[in-house]
Amino acid sequence: MAATGGGVAWVWGANDAETTASTPSKAPAVARADCATKGKVPGSGSTAQENAMKYWIRQYERACPPVRIAYNPLGSGAGVVQFMQKSTTFGGTDSPVDPEENPPDPGVCSGGQVINLPMVGGSIALGYSVPGVDDLVLAAETIAKIFDSKITKWDDPAIRKLNPGAELPSLPIRAVHRSDDSGTTQNFQAYLAGAAPEVWQHPAEKAWQGKGGESASGSTAVATAVASTAGSIGYFELSFAAARHLTTVRIDTGASEPVAASAETASAGITDGTYPIVLVSYEIVCETGNAADTLPALKSFLTYTASDAGQKLLSTIHYAPLPESVAAEVRKVVSTLS
DSSP: OEEEETTEEEEOSOOOHHHHTTSOSSOOOOGGGOOOSSOEEEEEEOSTTHHHHHHHHHHHHHHSTTOEEEEEOOOHHHHHHHHHTTSOSEEEESSOOOTTTSOOOTTTTTTSOEEEEEEEEEEEEEEEEOTTOSOOEEEHHHHHHHHTTSOOBTTOHHHHHHSTTOOOOOOBOEEEEESSOOHHHHHHHHHHHHHOTTTOOSOOOSSOOSSSOEEESSHHHHHHHHHHSTTEEEEEEHHHHHHTTOEEOEEEOSSSSOBOOOHHHHHHHHHHOSSSOEEEEEEEEESSOOOTTTHHHHHHHHHHHTSHHHHTTGGGGTOBOOOHHHHHHHHHHHHTOO
8 A cells, every 4th residue: 555755655565576485474473572553654764674674564564464564775875864854764774873963853853862773684795697607706805996997807817816717708897886875885885995995995985986887776776787787796785686596706705715695604794704794784763752653563563673583584585683682682772762
């Protein structure tokens, strides 16, 4: 059912065919979420958490049918703006919001402040389409040079050195980046700046800083561009690569073997750096001053997403669940929202 509010068009519910095949069909028990009896809760933001949000909404609405949740994956930058303008009840972002740097409009969070709730982790995968290459290893410096237009052919000596024996074609590299302000972009650029500082001398901003390349708005569009264009490579949360059956890069971190992107290596990467390009995605909400007609449903839904039922199956759709100690703290904070 569609509705409008705050200049935004909402589609309530999330029965999206793209993730249905990879989503467990059995709805988890969510009694601990204490289903609200009514409410429509709009959110928007991060595309990295889009597929997790589709899963959560589908399962929650099956268990709590009077409540409707909407999530519009516009990107972290747009999600923060919409929340700060009171167009949404919660926002999704792949980097925590500093309320002093991003103050909300008057009347948003009356009497309180914006808070960041970590909700899901994931790998930022590098998906690629290179004919004849089904296993590709890259290192931080080569990745930085590819996305800064300093390496422009797939048979470049630096790539050959990392892939001995591979039949790399003399094909132009088409590096695809996000055109919108994106937390995924910010995390990816932070990795490049930290792991290859002599090569990647750009700031870790939500806006893309590299030279050249091609662009698309949102993770879905970047993944689609890579899947449909020979010679292309792009970055997005791992579930988007899985949905399009894209092969992903293994990263040479200096360990004994290059590391592939997976839910397991992302979980490890959050704590000890096993897979080096990871993100934590957050929901931003008001500590106090939430609308009375949406507060019970908001608290119910976020309690579910941070519950064992909401977290434990995330790895089956290529996300990294929160450590239980973190999830427990998130549930505690959610219970105090007012």
